[in-house]
Amino acid sequence: MNFSKENNIVYGKMAVTIKDVAKKAGVNASTVSRVIKDSSEISDKTKTKVRKAMTELGYTRNAAAQILASGKTNTIGVVFPPVVDKSSQPFFMKILTSINETAKKFNVSIAIATGHTHHELKKQVRLLYSERRVDGFIVLYAGKSDSIREYLMSNKIPFVLVGTPSEQQNEITHIDNDNKLLGREAVQHLAKLGHKNISFVTDTTEGEVFEERYQGFVEEMSRQGLTRSLVKFDSYFSIGQETALVVIDDVLSLKVLESLLEHGYRVPDDVSLITYNNSIFGTIIHPFLTTFDINVARLGAASVEKFLNLLNEKPDYHEKTVIPFELILRESTRARI
Amino acid sequence: MNFSKENNIVYGKMAVTIKDVAKKAGVNASTVSRVIKDSSEISDKTKTKVRKAMTELGYTRNAAAQILASGKTNTIGVVFPPVVDKSSQPFFMKILTSINETAKKFNVSIAIATGHTHHELKKQVRLLYSERRVDGFIVLYAGKSDSIREYLMSNKIPFVLVGTPSEQQNEITHIDNDNKLLGREAVQHLAKLGHKNISFVTDTTEGEVFEERYQGFVEEMSRQGLTRSLVKFDSYFSIGQETALVVIDDVLSLKVLESLLEHGYRVPDDVSLITYNNSIFGTIIHPFLTTFDINVARLGAASVEKFLNLLNEKPDYHEKTVIPFELILRESTRARI
DNA sequence: CTGAAAGCGCTTACAG
DNA sequence: CTGAAAGCGCTTACAG
Numbered sequence: 001m002n003f004s005k006e007n008n009i010v011y012g013k014m015a016v017t018i019k020d021v022a023k024k025a026g027v028n029a030s031t032v033s034r035v036i037k038d039s040s041e042i043s044d045k046t047k048t049k050v051r052k053a054m055t056e057l058g059y060t061r062n063a064a065a066q067i068l069a070s071g072k073t074n075t076i077g078v079v080f081p082p083v084v085d086k087s088s089q090p091f092f093m094k095i096l097t098s099i100n101e102t103a104k105k106f107n108v109s110i111a112i113a114t115g116h117t118h119h120e121l122k123k124q125v126r127l128l129y130s131e132r133r134v135d136g137f138i139v140l141y142a143g144k145s146d147s148i149r150e151y152l153m154s155n156k157i158p159f160v161l162v163g164t165p166s167e168q169q170n171e172i173t174h175i176d177n178d179n180k181l182l183g184r185e186a187v188q189h190l191a192k193l194g195h196k197n198i199s200f201v202t203d204t205t206e207g208e209v210f211e212e213r214y215q216g217f218v219e220e221m222s223r224q225g226l227t228r229s230l231v232k233f234d235s236y237f238s239i240g241q242e243t244a245l246v247v248i249d250d251v252l253s254l255k256v257l258e259s260l261l262e263h264g265y266r267v268p269d270d271v272s273l274i275t276y277n278n279s280i281f282g283t284i285i286h287p288f289l290t291t292f293d294i295n296v297a298r299l300g301a302a303s304v305e306k307f308l309n310l311l312n313e314k315p316d317y318h319e320k321t322v323i324p325f326e327l328i329l330r331e332s333t334r335a336r337i
Numbered sequence: 338m339n340f341s342k343e344n345n346i347v348y349g350k351m352a353v354t355i356k357d358v359a360k361k362a363g364v365n366a367s368t369v370s371r372v373i374k375d376s377s378e379i380s381d382k383t384k385t386k387v388r389k390a391m392t393e394l395g396y397t398r399n400a401a402a403q404i405l406a407s408g409k410t411n412t413i414g415v416v417f418p419p420v421v422d423k424s425s426q427p428f429f430m431k432i433l434t435s436i437n438e439t440a441k442k443f444n445v446s447i448a449i450a451t452g453h454t455h456h457e458l459k460k461q462v463r464l465l466y467s468e469r470r471v472d473g474f475i476v477l478y479a480g481k482s483d484s485i486r487e488y489l490m491s492n493k494i495p496f497v498l499v500g501t502p503s504e505q506q507n508e509i510t511h512i513d514n515d516n517k518l519l520g521r522e523a524v525q526h527l528a529k530l531g532h533k534n535i536s537f538v539t540d541t542t543e544g545e546v547f548e549e550r551y552q553g554f555v556e557e558m559s560r561q562g563l564t565r566s567l568v569k570f571d572s573y574f575s576i577g578q579e580t581a582l583v584v585i586d587d588v589l590s591l592k593v594l595e596s597l598l599e600h601g602y603r604v605p606d607d608v609s610l611i612t613y614n615n616s617i618f619g620t621i622i623h624p625f626l627t628t629f630d631i632n633v634a635r636l637g638a639a640s641v642e643k644f645l646n647l648l649n650e651k652p653d654y655h656e657k658t659v660i661p662f663e664l665i666l667r668e669s670t671r672a673r674i
Numbered sequence: 675c676t677g678a679a680a681g682c683g684c685t686t687a688c689a690g
Numbered sequence: 691c692t693g694a695a696a697g698c699g700c701t702t703a704c705a706g
Contacts, residue, residue, distance in 0.1 A: 090427075111448070284588060368676060378675060
C-alpha cells in the first residue's frame with residue numbers, strides 16, 4: 001500500500017500520479033514529466049524505464065493539472081453560427097466530426113459554442129476564452145463581420161474561419177472552397193452536354209457563397225457566349241426556354257424538382273439540374289442529383305491544422321486555404337439532344 | 338503596477354487572479370473563493386465588497402485551477418454513435434445544441450466523443466474519463482449493450498442513455514419517448530380517419546425504436562380489430578389493399594412517397610401516410626408529412642438534468658424519463674371516404 | 675464569519 | 691542527462 005496515493009481518491013478509485021510513477025521508476029517527478037512529452041533531453045534508457053512504470057501503474061495524465069501548469073489548454077473552441085436550426089444542414093455535424101477526429105490526431109481537444117441568438121453565442125465564446133478553456137477558435141461561419149469576430153480580432157485571439165470573410169481577407173486565416181470556380185465548373189459541365197440556355201436558381205441572394213458561385217456562373221456563361229438568367233425560387237417559380245439549371249444547394253434542388261414536375265417538366269429529359277454540397281438530400285428520391293462534393297471532411301481537417309499552425313508558429317500573415325471539390329455525376333443531368 | 342500580476346502573463350495579457358481580487362477587496366483569497374460559490378458562510382457586506390472588486394478588475398475564474406483543486410470537472414462527455422454518417426440524421430445536431438445550452442444553464446461544460454469505429458470511440462471515451470476531463474457521460478445511442486456501456490457500468494462511471502437499453506433497464510438511467518405509445522397513436526389517428534387496412538413500413542427491423550413502435554402498432558390494430566401487415570421497404574416495394582401507412586421515419590417516407598407516386602397512388606387522396614421525427618425532411622416537398630414530433634430539445638435538456646441529478650444526488654435507483662411527443666398534422670393524412 | 679496553510683498534479687527554469 | 695524547488699490558481703479542512 002502506497003501512502004501518497006491515499007489522498008488521490010477520485011470517483012472512488014486511486015488516481016495514479018506522476019509521483020507514483022517516479023517512485024516506481026526510481027526517478028524524480030520532473031523526469032517523468034519530461035518523458036511524457038518525449039523530451040530529447042532524456043536518455044533512452046530512462047525513457048524505457050519510466051514508460052514501463054507508467055504502463056504498469058496505468059498512468060494517465062491529469063488534464064487540468066497539465067493545463068494549469070503549462071498555461072496551454074490544447075483545446076480549440078468550435079463556434080457554430082447563431083441560428084436556430086443548425087440541424088437542417090448536414091454540413092455542421094459532418095464538419096464537427098471531422099474537426100474532432102483531426103484534433104484527436106494532434107492531441108488537442110475541442111469545446112463547442114452554440115447559441116440561438118448572437119448575444120448568447122458571444123457570451124459563450126467570451127466565457128470559453130476568459131475561463132482559459134480554449135487557446136482560440138474555429139468559426140464555422142463567415143460572410144460579414146459581426147461582434148464576435150470583432151471581439152476575436154481586437155483581442156488578438158487566434159482563430160480561423162471556415163468560409164470566406166467579406167472584408168479583411170488578408171487579416172483572417174480562412175479555409176474555403178473556391179466558390180467562383182464551383183460556379184464556373186457547373187456551367188462547363190452543362191455546356192459540354194450541349195446546354196446553351198441556363199438559369200441559376202437560388203432562394204437567397206445574400207452571403208458570400210451565393211455571390212461567388214453566381215459570379216463564377218456569370219463569367220463562364222459570358223465567356224462561352226451562352227444565354228443566362230437568375231431565378232429567385234419562390235411559390236411563383238417557373239422556367240422558360242432554359243434547358244438546364246444550376247441550383248444553389250441540394251435542399252433547394254428537391255423543391256425545384258417538385259415544382260418542375262408540377263409544371264410538366266421531367267428531369268433530366270426536359271431539363272438538366274446540377275447542384276452543390278453532396279448531402280444526403282441528393283440521393284433520397286429520383287432523379288438522384290448531380291452535385292459538387294465540397295469535401296467537408298477536408299474543410300474540417302484543414303481548419304484544425306491551420307489553427308494549430310497559427311497558434312504555434314505565429315506567422316505574421318494570414319493565408320487562405322482552398323479545398324478542392326469534386327463533381328459527382330448522378331441522374332439529374334444529361335446531354336441535350 | 339501590481340507585482341503579483343507580473344507573472345500572470347497569458348496570451349500577452351495580465352490574467353486577474355483570486356489574489357488580485359483579494360488584495361483589492363482587502364480580504365483573504367479563501368474568502369474570495371467562498372464568494373465565488375456564493376457560500377452562505379460569508380456576510381452580505383463582504384460579498385458585496387468582493388464582487389465589486391471582481392467586476393472592477395474583470396475577474397474570471399481559471400477553469401483548470403478550479404477543476405484541479407476541487408476534483409470536479411463540471412463537464413459532461415457526450416458520446417455519439419459509432420457510425421460514419423451522423424450528419425444525415427438532424428437528430429444529432431439538434432440534441433447536441435440542446436444539451437450544450439442546457440449544460441450552460443447549469444454552469445457545466447460539455448466535451449464530445451466521436452469515432453467512425455467502435456474501437457476509436459471507446460478510446461476517446463476512456464481518454465476523456467481517465468484524463469479527468471469529464472465527470473461522466475450522456476450516451477446518444479441505446480439498444481444492445483456494447484463494450485463502451487460495459488466499460489461505463491463496470492467502472493461505475495456515471496452516465497445516462499438517450500434511448501432505451503435492451504437489457505438492464507432498471508440499472509441504467511435513460512431518457513426516451515414512449516415508442517410503443519407512438520405506435521399506438523399513429524393507428525388511433527388513422528383509425529379515427531376511417532382507415533381499416535394499414536401497413537407498417539420500415540427499412541430496418543432492428544433496434545428498439547422499430548421494435549417498440551411496431552409493437553404498439555400491432556397492439557392497437559388488434560384492439561381495434563383492423564387489418565394490418567408489415568412491409569419491408571426495398572426496390573420491390575408496392576402496396577395492396579391498405580389505405581394508410583405508418584412509416585418508421587420521415588427520410589424513409591420520402592422514398593415511400595416517390596415509390597407510391599410511381600405506382601400511381603396519390604397521397605393522401607389514395608393512401609394516407611403518417612410518420613415520425615418531424616425533421617426538416619417532412620416539409621421539403623409536398624405532401625408535407627403528418628408526423629410525430631419527438632421533442633428532441635426536451636430529450637437533450639432532460640438528459641443533462643438527469644445526469645446532473647445522478648452525479649450529485651447519487652440515487653440508489655435508476656429511473657426512466659419519458660418525454661412526451663406531439664402529433665403534427667400536415668398534408669399526408671386525410672379521412673377515408 | 676474569516677484567515678492561514680496545505681494541497682490538487684502537473685511544468686519548467688535553474689543548477690549541476 | 692537528471693533532480694530539487696517553485697509555481698500555476700484555485701479549494702477546503704482547520705482554527706478561531
